[in-house]
Amino acid sequence: MADEWKASAAADGDGKSWQLLEKTLLAGVQEQRRARRWGIFFKLLTFIYIFGALALFSPMLAMKKGATTGSHTAVIEVRGMIADQESASADNIVSSLRAAFEDTNTKGVIMRINSPCGSPVQSGYIYDEIRRLRAEYPAIKLYAVITDLGASGAYYIASAADAIYADKASLVGSIGVTAATFGFVGVMEKLGVDRRVYTSGEHKAFLDPFQPQKPEETEFWQGVLKATHQQFIASVKQGRGDRLKDVEHPELFSGLV
Incomplete structure (x- = not known):
């Protein structure tokens, strides 16, 4: 009788252990x-956030690149000296001009100028x-609008x-x-300084400000x-054509504004 009771107790203990293990496994699952x-919820939230950001910023990026959604007039700023490594360099102006003309929604281009001068090479590149x-693109007109200065290369x-x-009141x-350049020959003579230049060509030191000029x-x-x-002068005559009045006037190409 005692042996049967022990066997029953052992069986009950094993059953409880299995139930506890089963509950633990189910809880883990x-x-x-x-x-x-x-995890799925947060991934979906992340994707929604990314797509929302792309939808918000894509139009802004497109506008920065020059793309637009409707008809427009493109405005290109030409400020300061037209020279390499400047904001008004030929590379910058030309790339802006190309983007404006190549945009199918561009109906006209305004080049707003406030510049005193420029490199002949850089200006010639833009002109060409x-x-x-x-x-x-003959249907797209380009207008130059000069504010304070539109002189020389501008x-x-x-x-x-x-x-x-x-x-x-614009200066045009x-x-x-x-x-x-400058000449420092007289200053060097007063200071007792000798200029020593070694060249392999007769005119390699051409325009040296520390040597006397050669006729x-x-x-x-x-x-x-x-x-x-x-x-x-030839470029101005070609560009302005018949609109250039008094072409033979002695002061027209004298450098005066």
Whole structure:
């Protein structure tokens, strides 16, 4: 009788152990399911956030790249000196011009200018590109609008536009070429300093400010400036055409505004 009671107790103990183990396993499974559901929820939330951000910022990025959603007039700013590594460099202006003309929604282009001068090379590059784009997209007009200054290289590029607009007090023109340097020969003589230059070409030290000028080099340099000036004049005549009045006026291409 005692042996039967012991066997029954042992069986009951094993049953309770199995029930406890079963409950533990079920609780673990349920916890895993809950963790999985929360994981799916947070992943969905993350995807919704990402897609929402893309939907919000994509139009802004498109606008920054020059894409628009409707008809518009493109405005290109030309501020400061037109030179390499400047904000108004040929690379910057040309890339903006191309983006404007290539946009199918562009109905016109305004080049707003406030610049005193520019490199002949940089200005010439912009001038040539304006004429190329106008020929490729004849339906899109380009207007140069001069605010305070549109002189020298700035007027060079403006002359390639369909029309030029300026205020009654704007300074416009200055069709000429300049190059300036200093001469320190007299100062060096007073200080007792000798200039020693070693070259492998007769004119390699050309325009050295610490040496006396040579007449033949001065004449040569003046010829370079004159040739550049003639290129400037030819481009202005080509760009303005019949709209350029008093073309033979002696002051028109003298460098005055």
